[in-house]
Amino acid sequence: MPTLPWDALVADSTLPVRARHLASLGLSLIAPSALADGFIEDSHGTLTLRNYYLDRDYKDDGAKTAAREWAQGFIMNVESGFTPGSVGFGLDARGLMGVKLDSSPDRSGTELLPVSNSDKRAADEYSRLAMTAKMRVAQTTVKTGDVSIFLPFAFASPSRLLPQTFRGTTLSSKDIDGLILNTGYIDRINKRDSTDYQPMSIASPNRRFNGAATSSHMAYVGGDYQVNKDLSLRVYHAEVADLYQQNTLALLHTVKVGEGTLTSDLRSFFSDEDGSAKAGNVDNRNLSALFGYRFGGHRLSLGYMHASGDTATPYVSGTELMGMSELTMSSDFLNAKERTWQAMYDYDFAAAGVPGLKSRLRYVRGDHIELAALNADDRKEREFQMELGYVIQSGPLKDVGLMARKSIYRNDFPAGAAFRDENQTRFLVMYTVPIW
Template sequence: MPDFVRDAVAAPSLSPVVRLLACLGLSLASSAVLAEGLIDDSHGTLTLRNYYLDRDYKDDGAKTAAREWAQGVFMNMESGFTPGPVGFGLDARGLVGIKLDSSPDRSGTELLPVSSSDKRAADEYSRLALTGKLRIGQTMVKTGDVSIFLPFAFASPSRLLPQTFRGTTLSAKGIEGLTLNTGYIDRINRRDSTDYQPMSIASPNRRFNGAATASHMAYVGGDYQVNKDLSLRAYHAEVADLYRQNTLALLHNLPLGDGVLTTDLRSFFSDEDGAAKAGKVDNRNVSALVGYRLGGHRVSLGYMHASGDTATPYVSGTELMGLSEMTMSSDFLNAKERTWQVIHDYDFAAVGVPGLRTRLRYVRGDHIELAALNAEDRKEREFQMELGYVIQSGALKNLGLLARKSIYRNDFPGAAAFRDENQTRFLLTYSVPIW
């Protein structure tokens, strides 16, 4: 077992559960019989991510830009499982972020941690994450540092290092086509942080009391693949004393002519939970995205409708998998907001260039209510361009290049969190197996 894993077992910052599982992993590794499968089926991946992010503000704010460049290094090691009806394993992930360019007057892109006193970005930051795991048949339990990619809390992939949680998750696949998921999460590790923190509610434009924290988040639900063309998902999540949320979704593909008609329906129903420390939560968010795929082209048209007295809630530091996911400059989840979008995707594999793709996207929201800023019937819009390429062969196979550009404008008051800006992102990502 690597020395850094042994050292991590003694780290005081780890929870007792993670420390116990790590010790179990060490003891199992010392036995040649039990380690069969645990070590033989293990594998590791090294990922390098070079990230440049530039927010060029176009309003009259005091800060004119947020612009930083950083290098990320991830080493992900996943063990196999011990033999027998109950298999144990241990995963480890080491993450390092290194500053390449930043300054106090343009820090704050969330690529790097920033000092609250002098606004200087850290030269580097790192963390070691351990995950114990247990497998019984088609049921998997993980505890420690976990990632969840579910509609109500999607671990954000949009900065230098991945965002993770501390807790326990269970995933079961006993029925054909059905995956059941449940979990208990008590801390979040943000994408520009090195430690676990209590969860809070996202509160741009002072939508809620963003200082209030939750002791935990619990969820239960599942995904059901009815057939190859139809899938359903339903979840219930409670962020203790902040809010609770029910999620329903349907995805369907229908062959039509020479192409495929795609339908993506999503809904989130939210209200306050327990002591309601974040304030009132009252929101219904429903959306539909209909697209047509023909050859390399896919054209989609979507509409999202928010009703109720408040904005759509989600855990700060994560992303909500609504219609506006992966927008760059705003979340389009304000109270009363009506959002239209049109998207054109093109996959150049259709013309013999696999790995090359483009996206053009226009999103417009109106009827926006910003209660804390005494503003009603406001508007926002974003035009987004994206070009990506993954090298398919040769010495640089799997090297990915991604360029993203957005032009965002709104008529919000000057104190609003989302500002007029032109945003640019460049990413180079390279992954290679190390054993």
Template sequence: MPKRLMNTGSIASLSCICSIHSRWIVALLGISVLPSTLRAEGFIEDSHGNLTLRNYYLDRDYKDGGAKSAAREWAQGFILGMESGFTQGVVGFGLDVRGLLGVKLDSAPDRSGTELLPVSASDKRAADEYSRLAPTAKLRFAQSTVKSGDVSIFLPFAFASPSRLLPQTFRGTTLSSKDIDGLTLNTGYIDRINKRDSTDYQAMSIATPNRRFNGAATTSHLAYVGGDYQVNKELSLRAYHAEVAELYQQDTLALLHNLPLGDGVFTSDLRSFFSREDGAAKAGEVDNRNLSALFGYRLGGHRVSLGYMHSSGDTATPYISGTELMGMSELTMASDFLNAKERTWQAIYDYDFVASGVPGLKGRLRYVRGDNIELAAFNAEDRKEREFQMELGYVIQSGPLKNVGLLARKAIYRNDFPSGTAFRDENQTRFQVLYTLPIW
């Protein structure tokens, strides 16, 4: 990690990490003094913990002549994860605790707003640091696990965003079951979200880039049910239903298939989202069908993929603000490509350098283009956007820096949207250094 971290990290920041660690120890000690009938050797013996260090630089260089010419910040994240085992018996109990700390390394009011750090609404200054402690109670019976408290969900309709300094989480209760061979069932009730640049839980709302919906409307909860079924080694199916109370409902269907072909593998990824308003429809009308197909061929270290996504209906594709929708446009950097009526094409080239004798090194080139875009709030039709991405990542394989990950991403994004829209012409650069250190 850069030496500057040690110079800028305050005593309070280090104290926070120590405090989080000490609270976990207290929790374990509390369990250890319970009567032996309530304790289980697995609770302690099967526990483990790790500390993830994430150094993140993000630079958005705007090219549209707007008043703000850049958003540029650098920060250091600490993610302390502690997971217990389960007590013995038909029903096993456990406790997980996650401590999160973000420290500002470089920012300024005229270029804040990358979402690496919380920003004051009054003076646009990024916080020097932010942190939170997130406990999760859990229980296990047979092949089912229930978690309650601070939870992460990585599902098609609400994928906890991993794209900033600290992870985005939820408050609620989830159930995941694998009691049926090949089938993973998931259901949950979520009532609050903790966004990636926030320290507290808040009511969930609908994402509103380009003023698609009423972003001031909030929901009391998200409820969902569905699952993934592994038909065989090559084919898997996915189906989910989600209700964001008083805002919208969304059904998800997907098919993933691998077909050995020649010396390589032909892959098919078909996804669909069907969305409509729910209850009082406080966010406004929701009417959207999002269908996508991505086909690829993998041969040695090479993989070439071509895809198409079509959005129909009267509105854009909805998703919860602060999360990501796992459609074909996932992991784009400058836009979500989920506008009303949008038709999107993409081409991807991936290369794993292990095929050339360099394990740990991977690269990607990606081009995404959307057209036929309707921006109702701006009275604009038949608009276009495009994004070109370059990515190079390397995980050091040996030596004192073994398992340190380096990731560089670059995006060039352009559109012909009216002034004032959410997505601006920009050249975006991201650098990350990641390292996970096992504690025990």
């Protein structure tokens, strides 16, 4: 599904022992004069400023009536080039800081800021400084340290103040024409409102699984293949040790129809428990189809997602699953037995002479929901979502991005459910500037 331009993703990194070994080994073999040929000359850096306001106005009878916070984020991303030669080495550095602008214990918990378990107060500020070592051979790049993953089974969430990352080693190769091969080994996750690494666990809203169970690592392999200019395929296998394993198959096709373009986006996830199954039973098939038609500045999309099996669709806590509903605001629509319908309308105002302005209307409805831990079945949920974004095109504020999102969410879940009736509002101002 397309993402909007203000959802820019910036990764941070921390340097574990194996990253220091790789960096010191590679750089010690290169003379200082040779470093300038690529390592320094090809380096670049950016600073991204994110001002974020998030308001959850709950409309049910729960004790907490709102979660409402405002924060400022600073994301510095510095990437080196590679040293010359058949094997090139490099080093990336990133610094992140979040600063509280407004919060209180009775309305904290938006995940913009870390919150104390004892008094529910949000931190005044939080920060992390991190590095990633990298190596390149031909069109293959290996990174180790703090890494970002934007893959269908674990998409690093971009939806809060600072980015969420992992600790591990990844390999991405483009040596075969048309094929992007990805594989990796991940042992820790740094969530979007945290400053330290934690063992990975399974997302468990509505007590779907044993959310307290943790995994020693996640390993994955797969790739994206561009069959031709109109057809691409995606295949991945991922194992979250002793929790679950998941196979992903996807197809994206475009074809010219009349004056516009028809897109077909088919996705599937097949999930079972792994190893000692510490999270409990995992048995799920998630199939979805999204068809869109674009003409001029208009795009109309209709989609359907069907979950079967005994459990909900699993994913790593703190990430997002790239199913049909990954951009929803108030629920994940991944409950057991859920059947989800979606209608979406996008308009790019560049077609009307206003470049940089885009809008979206979206309606998502799920039914046949089973909530086993809450002794409920045949439940329903729905969300209506509005988005408006603008990137300033000229003047002293050129390239400043403004985004407003509004969600109206309702369900008939029992008391104690993770997803509550709410009206949610988000405002984001973002600006990225080169620092060299």
